[in-house]
Amino acid sequence: xxxxxxxxxxxLFVPAHIGKFTEKAHERxxxxxxxxxxxxxxxxxxxxxxDAASSAAQNISNHGLDVLVRINTPDGGGLLDLQAIVSPxxxxxxxxxxxxxxxVRRVALQLDRLEAERGLAAGRTLILAQIEDVAALPLxxxxxxxSPRLMGMSLGPEDFSVxxxxxxxxxxxxxxxxxxxFACRRAGILPFGFPGSIAxxxxxxxxxxxxxxxxxxxxxxxxxIHPEQVAVLNEVFxxxxxxVEYTVALLAEHVCAEAEGRGAFAFRGKMIDAPVxxxxxxxxxxxxxxxxxxxLPAK
Numbered sequence: 001x002x003x004x005x006x007x008x009x010x011x012l013f014v015p016a017h018i019g020k021f022t023e024k025a026h027e028r029x030x031x032x033x034x035x036x037x038x039x040x041x042x043x044x045x046x047x048x049x050x051d052a053a054s055s056a057a058q059n060i061s062n063h064g065l066d067v068l069v070r071i072n073t074p075d076g077g078g079l080l081d082l083q084a085i086v087s088p089x090x091x092x093x094x095x096x097x098x099x100x101x102x103x104v105r106r107v108a109l110q111l112d113r114l115e116a117e118r119g120l121a122a123g124r125t126l127i128l129a130q131i132e133d134v135a136a137l138p139l140x141x142x143x144x145x146x147s148p149r150l151m152g153m154s155l156g157p158e159d160f161s162v163x164x165x166x167x168x169x170x171x172x173x174x175x176x177x178x179x180x181x182f183a184c185r186r187a188g189i190l191p192f193g194f195p196g197s198i199a200x201x202x203x204x205x206x207x208x209x210x211x212x213x214x215x216x217x218x219x220x221x222x223x224x225i226h227p228e229q230v231a232v233l234n235e236v237f238x239x240x241x242x243x244v245e246y247t248v249a250l251l252a253e254h255v256c257a258e259a260e261g262r263g264a265f266a267f268r269g270k271m272i273d274a275p276v277x278x279x280x281x282x283x284x285x286x287x288x289x290x291x292x293x294x295x296l297p298a299k
Contacts, residue, residue: 005152007289011192035068040225058089071094078107086118101139125149126150131143131160132163157197178217195217207232212236
């Protein structure tokens with residue numbers, strides 16, 4: 001990655017207007033909380049959620065948890081959402097239904113203005129884009145480079161599947177998730193997600209299977225809608241102890257091989273060269289990030 005962004009393994013959606021959920025958000029074990037002003041909020045409760053979001057964000061942030069806010073689309077109340085939530089307590093905005101680079105730039109300009117007005121460091125509020133329409137797929141490279149604030153993208157499986165007229169299952173979601181991951185890697189930003197539905201929180205074994213697929217695709221974390229999903233997200237998107245031990249030993253052997261002028265070397269029955277070393281370094285970076293993100297146990 002060309003830039004250093006938070007490598008959240010688990011991002012838990014919490015409706016911003018439901019106090020009993022926001023008050024305990026920091027206890028759920030997630031690396032980050034997404035206060036939702038969009039899909040989980042009924043139209044008649046949008047203002048209530050918007051009014052509650054700032055204090056909820058401050059409370060959660062005070063407990064040491066990273067806070068993001070999913071706003072509505074710019075033409076659907078999102079600009080009002082930004083007015084209400086931009087503060088030191090909010091580290092990023094989740095931007096839904098991104099179908100063009102212009103949408104990202106429009107939100108970025110509003111963030112420029114609000115940060116300047118409120119005495120915040122320029123560029124501190126990041127953007128995480130949700131790709132939720134088939135029309136966005138040919139534009140992923142434009143979207144992924146639309147603003148320096150854009151730190152990552154994720155495919156929204158439910159809305160995307162509706163747009164594509166397909167079922168939200170791994171067989172159909174694998175390819176579009178790959179496209180999102182590839183575009184993120186080309187742009188030097190972070191890919192989030194997994195090729196499956198986010199809605200079924202009762203079948204954790206099945207959820208785990210799709211998360212493993214997501215990690216194999218190169219995703220570094222994913223969204224979830226229920227506290228029961230948090231622990232498995234943290235597990236799957238964290239390197240195991242065995243992986244860490246292997247990686248540390250491999251990198252130590254690489255140092256020795258490099259000192260001897262060898263670009264490739266044998267290690268535990270495998271031939272190791274530059275791409276394998278690069279992958280090992282990224283795994284170690286994820287491990288250090290996972291240690292940094294340790295939170296209270298999920299309740």
